[in-house]
Amino acid sequence: MKDILLILLLQLIYVPVLTLRTIFLVKGMSTYASLFGVIESLIYVFGLSIVFSGEQSVVQMVVYAVGFGLGIVVGSFIERKLAIGFTTFMVNLPAKNESLIADLRQGGFGVTVFHGEGRDSIRYQLEILTKRNREDELFRIIEDHEPRAFIISYEPRKFKGGFLLKTLKKAKKTS
Incomplete structure (x- = not known):
């Protein structure tokens, strides 16, 4: 035994x-x-x-x-x-949601907004890179503002530069 x-x-x-x-x-x-x-x-x-x-x-x-x-x-x-690593979220919206974008940026998320043409109308796409340990928080913010948003997430293998890396470097220097 x-x-x-x-x-x-x-x-x-x-x-x-x-x-x-x-x-x-x-x-x-x-x-x-x-x-x-x-x-x-x-x-x-x-x-x-x-x-x-x-x-x-x-x-x-x-x-x-x-x-x-x-x-x-x-x-x-x-x-x-x-939750090791990072996730990229691609969020498709039927209209540009300024309050969502502002809340995401205020929450420390880097957001890039793209304007495109969908099948029936103009669409907006947000591209957001975040640490994996913040995925649930990010998803909740998006859901609160845009419950019908189309969201795809994937894990990037490599990246260089950008808002997130600058923020991480600043956080390292202050610790």
Whole structure:
């Protein structure tokens, strides 16, 4: 029974570490990724050695697999809480909403406004880059002003310059 609980615990640590390693690698943070890789491999080898030592118990193998699945849930939860990186929102509006734009800018969001032609009318598009940990706040502001806005978000891989980077650099200097 002790081995089964240890296997489950190891999987609940191993998979979130694997998730974070992958995220750091994708985001180009190789130092963190390599550190998590070392931790991941140690846990992996230790966990497998328990499962495959002596008699292989079907229960141990099932607990190993179930722990892996539960670890994915835990790893996803941790990743959402850390909210590493940035998101770009493209917001399409039927009319230029000056109060929305002003509230976003007052809230510290950099907003670029584009004017375009839709199928039936003139449309306005807002492009907003924000840290992922502010996504929900941004979405609420947009919803409060424009409940029918068409919103697309995506994660930019690289960017240079602009309002957000200037703001981040100023914040670093004052800390």
